[in-house]
Amino acid sequence: MKCIRWGLVKQQMSVQLLVRTLNFFSLSLFILQPAVFSAVGMLLSHAAGNDVPDLVYSVIGGGIMGMWSGIVFTSTYDITGDRRNGMLELITGSPTSLASVEAIRTFTNVLCGFFAVLIAFSAAMFIFDYSLNGANLWGAGISLLILLFAMWCSGVFLANFLAWSRISGTFVEYLEMPVAIFCGFMFPIRVLPDWMQTISGIFPIRWALEAMNESLLGMRDVRYLAEHWLLAIGLCLLLLVATNWLQNKVQDKIRVNGELSSI
Amino acid sequence: MIRRLVRTVRLYLAQAWLSYHGRFSITNPFGYITSKLGFPFFLMIFFIFMGKFVGFSDPLYIVIGNLLLIPANNGMAGISLAIGEERGWGTLSYVLGSPAPRAPVFIGRAIFYILDGFVTALLGFGIAAIIFRMNLGQVDFYLLTLCTFLLAITASGIGFLFGSISLITRDGWTILNTFIQALYILVGVNFPVDALPGALQKVAYCLPLTRGVMAARLVLDGAGWSAIASLIGGEALVGSLYIAAGYAFFLWIEKRSMQSGTLDAV
Numbered sequence: 001m002k003c004i005r006w007g008l009v010k011q012q013m014s015v016q017l018l019v020r021t022l023n024f025f026s027l028s029l030f031i032l033q034p035a036v037f038s039a040v041g042m043l044l045s046h047a048a049g050n051d052v053p054d055l056v057y058s059v060i061g062g063g064i065m066g067m068w069s070g071i072v073f074t075s076t077y078d079i080t081g082d083r084r085n086g087m088l089e090l091i092t093g094s095p096t097s098l099a100s101v102e103a104i105r106t107f108t109n110v111l112c113g114f115f116a117v118l119i120a121f122s123a124a125m126f127i128f129d130y131s132l133n134g135a136n137l138w139g140a141g142i143s144l145l146i147l148l149f150a151m152w153c154s155g156v157f158l159a160n161f162l163a164w165s166r167i168s169g170t171f172v173e174y175l176e177m178p179v180a181i182f183c184g185f186m187f188p189i190r191v192l193p194d195w196m197q198t199i200s201g202i203f204p205i206r207w208a209l210e211a212m213n214e215s216l217l218g219m220r221d222v223r224y225l226a227e228h229w230l231l232a233i234g235l236c237l238l239l240l241v242a243t244n245w246l247q248n249k250v251q252d253k254i255r256v257n258g259e260l261s262s263i
Numbered sequence: 264m265i266r267r268l269v270r271t272v273r274l275y276l277a278q279a280w281l282s283y284h285g286r287f288s289i290t291n292p293f294g295y296i297t298s299k300l301g302f303p304f305f306l307m308i309f310f311i312f313m314g315k316f317v318g319f320s321d322p323l324y325i326v327i328g329n330l331l332l333i334p335a336n337n338g339m340a341g342i343s344l345a346i347g348e349e350r351g352w353g354t355l356s357y358v359l360g361s362p363a364p365r366a367p368v369f370i371g372r373a374i375f376y377i378l379d380g381f382v383t384a385l386l387g388f389g390i391a392a393i394i395f396r397m398n399l400g401q402v403d404f405y406l407l408t409l410c411t412f413l414l415a416i417t418a419s420g421i422g423f424l425f426g427s428i429s430l431i432t433r434d435g436w437t438i439l440n441t442f443i444q445a446l447y448i449l450v451g452v453n454f455p456v457d458a459l460p461g462a463l464q465k466v467a468y469c470l471p472l473t474r475g476v477m478a479a480r481l482v483l484d485g486a487g488w489s490a491i492a493s494l495i496g497g498e499a500l501v502g503s504l505y506i507a508a509g510y511a512f513f514l515w516i517e518k519r520s521m522q523s524g525t526l527d528a529v
Contacts, residue, residue: 058317187316
């Protein structure tokens with residue numbers, strides 16, 4: 001049984017990488033878009049009279065932005081493409097659940113998105129001489145893992161949200177920038193007005209990212225970091241519960257209607 | 264002569280209406296409004312907070328720049344989508360195999376995108392005036408309209424260039440999107456062109472939109488025709504060159520792609 005599962009994971013990841021992820025569109029999302037956002041951040045900083053830009057937010061934040069954009073569009077386009085090609089019913093009707101397929105696909109997308117973060121880190125270190133001296137590496141590492149988990153949970157949720165209703169696609173595509181704003185991808189959350197900070201509390205990515213950024217800036221307060229980690233994990237679990245609910249709804253719908261293309 | 268002119272105009276308008284109606288009648292009002300104002304609005308907010316964080320003290324500069332890019336985006340995307348979507352649905356070979364003149368078929372489709380972008384930008388200015396308390400009292404609206412419309416038209420030259428790329432690759436739309444992202448750096452949308460490194464400033468002045476955005480900013484600051492005449496002239500000249508080059512490139516690629524049979528290759 002375990003071999004079959006591992007085979008499924010390997011095969012799905014391989015297909016996802018070759019067919020959907022490693023193409024010009026995705027590479028543009030993962031590499032070029034973060035570079036543009038980072039450049040805008042640095043040039044804005046220059047125009048504001050700063051000699052040195054904030055590398056954690058301007059450069060590494062650009063990588064996070066690339067990871068998020070990649071996950072939003074690859075995960076949602078997967079479902080949109082499946083629906084358009086009439087594959088959604090076949091996947092839902094196959095012995096492998098749609099949840100498993102989406103979980104593996106999104107995991108692959110997150111790994112590819114992580115590539116954007118790695119490039120951003122490398123650019124910060126090797127081009128802009130960013131130093132990790134003084135950074136809380138353990139805190140940053142744990143926060144990064146939780147951030148990847150939060151990204152995965154969000155991607156799986158969005159994919160299932162799209163499977164649940166075709167109309168949700170209109171809504172999901174426009175989540176890219178609002179989530180980037182509310183989670184403070186390229187600026188600290190404290191820049192936002194109070195009411196926006198309150199709303200941003202519902203996003204697990206926000207808590208994990210804030211902990212990672214603060215760790216990179218030297219934060220060593222274990223209680224502060226632990227609070228952020230626990231909040232992120234708790235919200236991720238809520239997202240997974242919601243995803244499971246959507247899954248059941250999709251199964252119910254296909255049993256009643258026999259198709260998922262028109263919903 | 265007049266009959267031929269009327270026929271040509273009718274062809275352009277019919278293509279424009281059918282294309283626009285076909286694209287937007289299938290969507291709902293929410294989808295339409297979010298596609299028009301949603302992404303540009305949130306992107307603008309994102310840049311404003313980035314600016315606030317780094318100490319860029321003029322959020323209105325970012326607001327105006329992003330609003331001015333809306334008609335330009337529509338101008339670029341209109342033609343590129345017209346070509347790219349034919350290819351995507353596998354109907355491009357039928358269109359190019361027909362004796363229909365190319366200009367009405369493809370430029371005609373861009374007309375409503377240009378008008379739509381223009382109206383959206385004006386609407387955006389109205390909304391921005393309310394939200395960000397922009398002072399529009401001293402603005403010459405005829406000049407602002409001229410600048411906004413010119414931006415949409417000159418940007419269509421870039422649309423032709425990238426639309427032509429759609430004839431030979433399925434990534435034409437993605438390549439255009441990547442280019443549009445570069446415009447957020449190059450044409451003075453979020454910060455002045457002077458803030459760019461020297462080489463990039465030269466690139467910026469070789470692109471359409473740079474002078475048009477500058478002219479529109481001056482108009483919003485209360486400047487008159489004499490202050491913007493040279494910028495408008497420069498924008499029209501650069502834009503015309505891009506439109507001519509784009510159309511010539513389109514015809515050349517069309518000829519090449521028909522010879523090699525790569526029209527619908529994916």
